[in-house]
Amino acid sequence: MKNCVLQRRNKRLRTKNSPERRDWKRMKLEDDDGIQEEDDTKGGEFSHPIPWQKIEAEGLDCDYALIFSKKEADELFQHLEEEVVYSTGEEAKVQVYGKVYNIPRKQATYGDTDLTYKYSGVTRSACPWTPTLENIRDAVTKATGHTFNFVLINRYKDGLDHMGEHRDDEKELDPACPIASISLGAERDFIFRHRDARGRNGSRQIEPLKLELAHGSLLLMNPPTNTFWYHSLPVRRKILQPRINLTFRRILNCKKLK
DNA sequence: GGACCACCACCGAC
DNA sequence: CGTCGGTGGTGGTC
Numbered sequence: 001m002k003n004c005v006l007q008r009r010n011k012r013l014r015t016k017n018s019p020e021r022r023d024w025k026r027m028k029l030e031d032d033d034g035i036q037e038e039d040d041t042k043g044g045e046f047s048h049p050i051p052w053q054k055i056e057a058e059g060l061d062c063d064y065a066l067i068f069s070k071k072e073a074d075e076l077f078q079h080l081e082e083e084v085v086y087s088t089g090e091e092a093k094v095q096v097y098g099k100v101y102n103i104p105r106k107q108a109t110y111g112d113t114d115l116t117y118k119y120s121g122v123t124r125s126a127c128p129w130t131p132t133l134e135n136i137r138d139a140v141t142k143a144t145g146h147t148f149n150f151v152l153i154n155r156y157k158d159g160l161d162h163m164g165e166h167r168d169d170e171k172e173l174d175p176a177c178p179i180a181s182i183s184l185g186a187e188r189d190f191i192f193r194h195r196d197a198r199g200r201n202g203s204r205q206i207e208p209l210k211l212e213l214a215h216g217s218l219l220l221m222n223p224p225t226n227t228f229w230y231h232s233l234p235v236r237r238k239i240l241q242p243r244i245n246l247t248f249r250r251i252l253n254c255k256k257l258k
Numbered sequence: 259g260g261a262c263c264a265c266c267a268c269c270g271a272c
Numbered sequence: 273c274g275t276c277g278g279t280g281g282t283g284g285t286c
Contacts, residue, residue, distance in 0.1 A: 096274035097272050104274080120273060164273040165269095198269090232273090237266065 050143055057209060059228030060192060063220040064211070067143050067182075073216030077184040079132040080244055084108050084153055087124075094120050105161040111150035117251055119152075119170050126150055133246075140180045140248055144220060148180065148248035156188065159239030165193060165232040168221075168247075177250035178222040183213040186241035190219070192229045213245075 055062040068076065086092075086106035094103050109117060110133050111126030118124075129137070133151060141147050154163065168179055190213050194206040213219060221231075233245075 094274065099272090099274070101274045164275095166273050230273095234267075 055209070055211070057192075057194075057229075058206065059194065060209070060225045061222040062225060063222065065143070065218055066214060066216050067139060067218045068216035070216060073184055076132060076136060077215075077244060080153075080184065083130040083132055084110075084155070084244075085127070086153075086155060091122075091124070094122070105163060106155040106157070108153040108155075109150070110153065111251070115150055115251055117150055117152070117170070117249075118172065119168075120166075136182060136246060137248060140182065140218060143218060144178070144180060146177055146180065146250070148177075148250055150249045150251045152247045152249065154245045154247075156186075156233065156243045156245070158242065159186075159188075159236035162235045163233040165191075165198075165230045167195075167230050168226050168249075172251050173226075174250040174252050175223060178220045179226070180248040181213070181219040181221065182246040182248070183217045183219070183243065184215060184245075185243040186239050187212050187214050188233055188239060188243050189213075189236060191232050191234060192225075193232075195228055195230060198230065 050065045050067060053064045055064055086108045092103055092107065093100050095101075109124045109126050110129055111117070113126075113128065115126040116123055117126065137148055137151065156162065173179075190211045192209040192211075194204070194208075196204040197206040197208070211219070
């Protein structure tokens with residue numbers, strides 16, 4: 001599974017006037033002690049067992065696998081490029097600390113009829129599923145045994161498009177259902193940081209985790225990961241190709257649009 | 259190898 | 273969950 005690499009940060013010696021900084025240490029995913037191969041126990045119906053890799057840390061529980069071949073993933077990417085309609089104008093802006101910004105990526109929301117989803121202070125309604133999105137959704141269900149009624153799509157046109165650190169802790173997310181994240185296109189780094197290891201007073205020293213999310217991969221973020229760990233997709237200037245990410249979710253308390 | 263420099267990643271502040 | 277700035281690492285070149 002050489003196209004998924006986990007990196008951990010090592011503590012670096014404290015210098016006399018600087019806060020502690022840490023360096024990344026790169027290692028193969030399957031060699032890490034927090035990561036292990038596991039059997040295909042997720043009720044998948046693929047003809048071959050899916051080689052899941054477990055990613056675990058304190059309060060973090062993820063599963064990672066390549067579920068699409070390169071050819072399949074290439075086709076899905078192309079179809080999404082043709083089908084998905086991304087938000088523009090006001091819907092492509094966000095307000096943070098009192099200032100309005102254009103989000104540094106493109107976003108779209110699809111799902112069951114009349115579903116709405118609130119995140120980052122804005123309420124979005126779901127567009128009806130497209131054929132390609134239904135195909136991917138059904139493949140994710142077969143691979144995981146979970147059903148989903150909503151997908152948030154983020155398109156990063158190159159390594160300058162990114163997403164800041166956050167948790168998916170929205171109230172209307174089913175707390176028992178994992179979030180399933182499909183990656184298509186350029187491989188990007190994906191960083192997890194424990195909430196108690198952030199900031200100056202975050203005196204707990206829990207190492208961040210770094211994943212490389214490959215073309216055609218599925219990352220399952222199981223509870224309680226989103227309670228304890230922030231995640232982000234940082235800028236990577238060397239990446240020149242686009243990446244499309246689909247996060248499938250289950251939303252409760254579906255509010256009907258009036 | 260060392261000095262220099264441009265670039266880039268990290269992370270706290272807001 | 274946005275940008276900005278401080279800071280220090282990285283890597284190319286002479």
